[in-house]
Amino acid sequence: MTAVAPPREPADAPAPVRRRGLRGRRGRTDPVPVWLWVAGVVVAVYLVLPTLIVIPMSFSEATTFVFPPKGNSLWLYRNFFTNDRWLDALRNSLIVAVLAAGLATVVGTAAALGLDQLRGRVARLVRSALMFPILTPSIVIATAVYISFLRWHLTGTLTGYVLAHAALASPLVLVSVTSALATFDATYLRASASLGASPWRAFVTVTLPLISRGVATGAVLAFVTSFDEVVIALFLRSPKFQTLPVQMYNSVVVDIDPTIAASSSLIVVTVSLIFLVALLAGARKRR
Missing domain, CATH: 1.10.3720.10 (MetI-like)
Known part of the structure; x- marks a missing residue:
């Protein structure tokens, strides 16, 4: 039996295009500018700073608003839950x-x-x-x-x-x-x-x-x-x-009344827990 040679492609046929994988193409990202990092840090500090001041004040021994807090005590929380x-x-x-x-x-x-x-x-x-x-x-x-x-x-x-x-x-x-x-x-x-x-x-x-x-x-x-x-x-x-x-x-x-420091801390923690539970529940449902 005679072997049949495969058909030849024309000389002007375009070369096959190699497609880059999506993983490789999407793996490269542009570097984040320094000013964007600085702006993000400033905004984050601005949003978190009140919490970093209020929560330590809720454990103070002072009978008025004092920062940095003086001493360590739970009397503000005790006053909140007994008043x-x-x-x-x-x-x-x-x-x-x-x-x-x-x-x-x-x-x-x-x-x-x-x-x-x-x-x-x-x-x-x-x-x-x-x-x-x-x-x-x-x-x-x-x-x-x-x-x-x-x-x-x-x-x-x-x-x-x-x-x-x-x-x-x-x-x-x-x-x-x-x-x-x-x-x-x-x-x-x-x-x-x-x-x-x-x-x-x-x-x-x-x-x-x-x-x-x-x-x-x-x-x-x-x-x-x-x-x-x-x-x-x-x-x-x-x-x-x-x-x-x-x-x-x-x-x-x-x-x-400095008891507001204790109540503010409780609200911040409660609201954060509510959103955290909602996010975890949504992520679990997606999985």
Whole structure:
């Protein structure tokens, strides 16, 4: 048998192009400029410096604001957990934050689901209108809330605090759930409907589990926003009901009470733990 020679490529055929691996191409990064490192360090120090001052002051023996702290003692924490004013303010803040976060999560999630079905100018207009509480200065919102709630007899009440804080936190839930819906595939809803699931059952068993990360993130942001809010709380406060940020404000302006160092440290640690748990839970779910 005669061997058949393989066909020859024409002389002007282009040489094969070697593609560089993605790993090698992406492994090289441009060096970070020195000024960017300096700017990052300055911003980090600026953000962390108040915490580095407040936490050591909470262990001071002094009866006033002194830095560097004098001595080591836990009497500020002891005063915080034994003083009825501080404990009542802490309890009020926790109750308001939990109720406001729950209400804001329900309203923000419902708004995000409704806006996800809209298209065009109407959706953009409604979404922009719902963002007003984030863009408007707090003092303007507090004045409007105070004037309205004063007429409705809601100042100084638990209902007034919850409604005001929920209105302030709902846009944060809306943004979080909207970004979660951006990766949601509506094919699952059509599949569940073809299998006979009602809209409510499809939401509970299909939509909610897939957007649960966005809902949980929005709930955490709503809780922290309500727990830390002070401007509206100053307008709505009453002698019988005030939150922890208002009590902290009074301890600086009226009483000159160094217990605020202990309460500030507790808030910083609590908020950091909440965000840390949320990040770890999200990372575990992704894995």
